[in-house]
Amino acid sequence: MPHPFQVTARCTTTRARTGRLSLVHGTVETPVFMPVGTLGTVKSLTPEDLTAAGAQIILGNTYHLYLRPGCDVIDRFSGLHRFMNWDGPILTDSGGFQVFSLARLTRITEAGASFQSHIDGSRHLLTPEKSIEIQISLDSDVIMCLDQCIAYPAERAAALAALEITTQWAGRCRKTWREQSGEKNALFGIVQGGMYDDLRRMSAEALTAMDFSGYALGGLSVGEPNQMMYDVAEAALPLLPGDRPKYIMGVGTPEDLVELTARGADMFDCVMPTRNARNGQLFTRRGTLNIANSRHRTDTAPVDSECACYTCRNYSRAYLRHLYQSRELLAYRLNTLHNLHYYLDLTARMRSAIAEGRFEAFRKRFYADREPGGA
C-alpha cells in the first residue's frame, strides 16, 4: 500500500510540522499523543471518554495482551478493536521493551527474546515473526518491529550489538508483515543506537533502506538526562525520511512534547498522564500540582480555570482532594480524564499553531504560562 502519511503544514523557523496519517480504522492528525491502553483499556476510562477527551489513536502492548488474556481470546473478536469496543486506530508496541523491563530471566539471541512471564513464570520465546503475527492478530493499525532497547548508560559496543540485532530483526519483521498481512496495516521500524550519533545514523540508514511506513526513535526516555534525549532526537530525526511519520516511544512530559515536536517528531506515547493521575499529580498550563497537598483542602476552584474538561467543568480541587485522600475510585477516573484532556488539548493546540504559522509564539506562551513553583 502507498505509505499512509502526508505532511500538511510546516513551521518555517523550527522542524515542527503537521501531518495526516491514514490508517485502516481512521485518520490521525499529527502531532499526536497516544494514550496508553496496556491491557486493552486506558485505565478507568471508556472508549467514549477517550473520544470525548480528543483521543485519535491509542497504544496497546503486545507482551501484556499475549500473556493475558492471550491471543486465543482476542481472536474470538477478530482483534483488539471489537474486544475492547474501540473503533479508532490502535498502535501496538512489539513486546520487546516490556520483555526487557518486566519479564524475568530474559535471554536475547538472534532467534529472539526468551523470557519468563512476570505473571506465572511460564517460559516463552518472542521472535520477530511471532511479534508481527501477534500484532496482526490484534488487527493493530500500526505494527512495531521487534527491537532491542538497551538501558542507559550503555557502552558503545553494547549499543552496536543491540542495533545490529534490531536491524536483523527489522528485516524479518518486514518479511513476515509482507507475507502475512499483505501490508494492510502500517509497519514502523525502530531506530536504536543508544546515545551515539554515529550508531543512530547507522540504524536510521539501515531501516530507511528497508522502506517502512513510519519510523520510531527507540532507546530514549530510559534514564538519560532530558537534554541528552533532545540532542539525540535532534540529530537522529532529520536522518529519517521527511515524508514518513516519526514517533518517539515512551515520551514524555508536556515540555518534551513541545521540544520534540519542534525537532520534527510527529507521534508520542507515555504513561505519565494516566499513571501520574492515579498518583494524584495533575497537569495544568501553569505546571503540575499534587491534589493531595493540604493547600487544596478548601479550594473551591477547579484544577485549571482555563481547562474545558469534564472534571474542571464539574468539580473543585477540594472535592478531588477529598476523593483522592479517601482512595475513592472516582478520584482515579476524574484525575485521568483531566490529565488526558490536558495532553490531547496540548497536541491539538500545537497542530493549530503549526498550521497557522505561529508555533514559536505558542512555544513562548507555553513557557510563559508556567509558574515557577507549579500550579
Ligand SMILES: O=c1[nH]cnc2cc3nc(NCCN4CCOCC4)[nH]c3cc12
Ligand atoms: O526502544 C524502545 N522500543 C520499544 N518500545 C519502547 C518503549 C519505551 N518507553 C520508554 N520510556 C518510558 C518511560 N516512562 C516515562 C514515564 O514513567 C514510566 C516510564 N522508552 C522506550 C523505548 C522503547
